Amino acid sequence: MCTVLIRIGSLADGGWPVEVFQDHEETQARHSGWLHKPEVDGARGGTAEFAAARSVLRHGPYDPQRADQARRLLLGLLESSGVLTAWKAISKSCSHPGALRTLVEAADPVWSELPWELLELPGSLPGGRDSRLGHAVHQRLRSLAPVHRPLRVLIVLGSPTDQELRSEAEVAAIQGALRGHPGEWHVEVLRGPSSVEFYDTVTKIRPHILHFIGHGGLDLYGRTVLRFRGEDEDQEPWHLTAQDIRVQLPADTLRLVVLHACDTSVEDRPDASPILSPIAEGFLAIGVGALVTMQGEIASDLAVHFSAALYQALAQEQPVDEAVWSARKALARRGNGFDDRDWALARLMLAAWPHRVLHRAPGGDREQAAGLFAIADTRLHLAVDRAAERRELFGGFTPFEPYGPRRRLTVVRGGADTGKTFLVRSCLLSWHLNGGRTAYVDFNDEGRTRDWLGAVRHLCERVGQEVGADSREALAEFRHRLVHRRRGQSPPGGPPWLQDDGGPWEPEADAVWPYRNAELLFGELLQALAACAGPNRRLTLVLDGLHGLAEGALADFLMPHLIEPVLADQESPLRLIVVEDDGAQERARLPRPSRPHPVVHLEGFRVRELRHISGEHIVACQVHDEVRGIPQHEREERSALLQEIWQPCIKGNKPTTSPNMLALLEKLVETRSGH
Known part of the structure; x- marks a missing residue:
């Protein structure tokens, strides 16, 4: 170009x-x-x-x-x-x-x-x-370092109760634009936050993109501000100034700021400078690479369409100037096209080269990743994507570890159908796309019970499939050792390596010293897995489907000989994520480890989240009021289903049972898609 x-x-x-x-x-x-x-x-x-x-x-x-x-x-x-x-x-x-x-x-x-x-x-x-046209703000534009996935987006609603802003529709449009790219984006939404909540969240998330929807204006001292008013009437309104931005916001990760701030304070000052320019200057002063503002007031429905087109282009890794131009063209397709001013309202200010603002770091193959981490019949991407829990599973973003979790062991626990599997798979996908090595091991994937030796074999099979050629030699040597250990023999050197014949653990293996060969075998397994991680790399293993393990396989073998050694070894390149059901039988529950470890607990969705989750799902299924041509009977049927979802929870004003809600939403999909 x-x-x-x-x-x-x-x-x-x-x-x-x-x-x-x-x-x-x-x-x-x-x-x-x-x-x-x-x-x-x-x-x-x-x-x-x-x-x-x-x-x-x-x-x-x-x-x-x-x-x-x-x-x-x-x-x-x-x-x-x-x-x-x-x-x-x-x-x-x-x-x-x-x-x-x-x-x-x-x-x-x-x-x-x-x-x-x-x-x-x-x-x-x-x-x-x-x-592509943009406004350079420095004599020499910067070339920013690549960013690791997931790209973090913080959407802030300054006035969530103002229906004219249509802020929830804009949130849904952004999430819908990014929905088809699991593992690549992490989106969190703040609705009318207090000042403490706003600053704390920005510090925790360290967003790459900050998207504000709300009102701008002047305070009592004539300073340009962004206004915040919470959903709770008792919450004190507050505002954000350019000085607040320069002093309070972190300057190390923020790359792009989008300000959809309608200003009502300059109606009688037609020759005044754009009211948000000091705010823009505040963001540029802390090192933001690009900033999108509106030169005039844009209708809320057009802001929704602009954001949808902008994030669709960003998700396709278009440079930020090309993405803004794609959004401008999207507005020009509506109404009178280039004879309206809407298409020209967005102004792009650049402090860095546009192709470097959100440039992704090189990593794993995307097509391979899509196959490895696909989940059959999964359509509720964001409904179970649980941003706060994902952040916790990543180990936080301050700093962010791009190749695997920071902690050596993390337990993900929750009830049935609360989204545990999608949560861990989406994080695995992010690490894989960054170039980290990962494997998802479901011990119940074939619906049969596995003893401890079958579990070890299955783990090796999954690592071999997902890590690929780099694991071949290490796993071949381990299988050679397994053949001899299960017979009670000392493994001879090689290559050539004997192939595993799938035989059982023989009595001779425990004849002299019970479990000694099993201990040695697990030690050799840990060495093989460390070799699969590669030099200066990590290998993240997810252990799921624990109810597919036979009695004693977890407590007597995997826990003391695999999980505990990883937890104790501070130099280990292995990271373990164990998925556990709240109501699991004793044989499928992880014994208490000897060292502290984080637990990410997934609960049912709460009433206040229900409308947002349903709204996301409706947009994903293209079942919303702005889709033209929906027959009236479909609208009525959709409305009846939503009432069926909402009313029991609203009446009780307590957490909903997630499986029932998701089942109803799946039914809602069927009414629209015919699936």
Whole structure:
């Protein structure tokens, strides 16, 4: 992709110096000239027209004729300075003429506040059908380090009870856009948080993307603020200032900020600067790579569509400028297209190269990962994705360990159908996509009971399948040792290695010293698994389906000889996640380990979460009011089902039974999809 950088300097000698550069690292300008603000009696209408151009997107009814005048004014200024000629020449020289990235860097608000988004870029429609336009805020854009999955998104609803904002619809649109990419995104939502809750959550999550939906304005001291009002009437309203952002927010991970903040304080100030610019400057001051704001008030339903298109593009790993342009085009497809101002309202400010803002770190193969971690008949991705529990299973994000959990043993516990399996698989997928080595072991996958030796064999089989060629030699040697240990023999060296014939543990193995060969075999298993992890790597094993183990297999063998040694060895590259059912029989319950370990407990969904979860599911199934053409009988049937879900919980005002709710939601899917 070709990059054109138009750099407008500070006022000097009655004009503004302007330079045109090509590509990222170019230091020699392709063109140098001067820009001059039109005089009152100038040929292009003077300062009145110049001021009108600045406000054309901001306030009052949109006038396509005024927008066209602003566009022609900008083109005229660029043409008189020679910039347009240089711009066109670079565009024609691109190997892919349609792929043109244009960055405008203007130190003076006289130029930075003009509606550059309205420009008709060389060889394109207004705004550049195949072009990307952003505003550079530094003389040298930064190249940020890659980020590890999952990309963390914190959505903050400043005024969740304000129905006109349609903030819940926007949340659902964002989650729907990311739903098809399990393991790659971690989304948490704050609804009208207190100041303490907001700062604590930002510190815990360390988001890559902060998305604010709410109101902006001025406080009593004339400072620009983002306003917060909770769902509880007793909660004290508060606001966030630019200084709060600079002092209170962590500056190490935040890459992109999206501000959908409707401002009601400038209706009588049509020539004022964009009200959120100090807030934007606050975020840029702490090192944010890119920031998306609105130059004027955008209708809430259009903000929903903008966010859906933006996050769909980001999920496809499009550079942030291309993602913003995809969202602009999505708005242009609605209503009167480019004759409305909505498509041009979004302004992208860049402090880093757009392709580096959310650039993913290299890792595991995505297609292989999709096959390894697929769950049959799973459609309720976010309903069981439990953001807080995922964060706990990851071991937190301060700092985040991208290749496996920080703790050597974690127990995931909960009732039936509360989403334990999807929770651990989604975390495994994140670690795998980062390049970590992982294996999911379900001891009940074939519906038969396994003794301890069958469990060991099954574990090796799963590690071999999921880790692949890098595990082949270590597991082949271990199977060779298993053949001899089960017969009570000392394993000879190799290769060649004997293949496991699947035979039972023979009495001779315990004839001299009961369980000694089993202890030695587990020690050799740990060595083989450590070799499968590779140098300076981790191997994360999930042990699920414990009810598929025979009596004593867990308590007498796996616990003392596999789990306890990993827990005790601080240098071990192995990480274990054990999944346990609350109501499991004694043989399927993990004995109390000798050392402390974290437990992630999944409970039923609570009443206050029910509407949000159902809403996510309805969007996922395309069963919502904004989908046109839904027959009336389907709407009535859907409404009846939702009442069946909600009413028992609302009447009792206590936690719902998760299996019943999920079953009803599955029924809801069937009414829409016909499955």
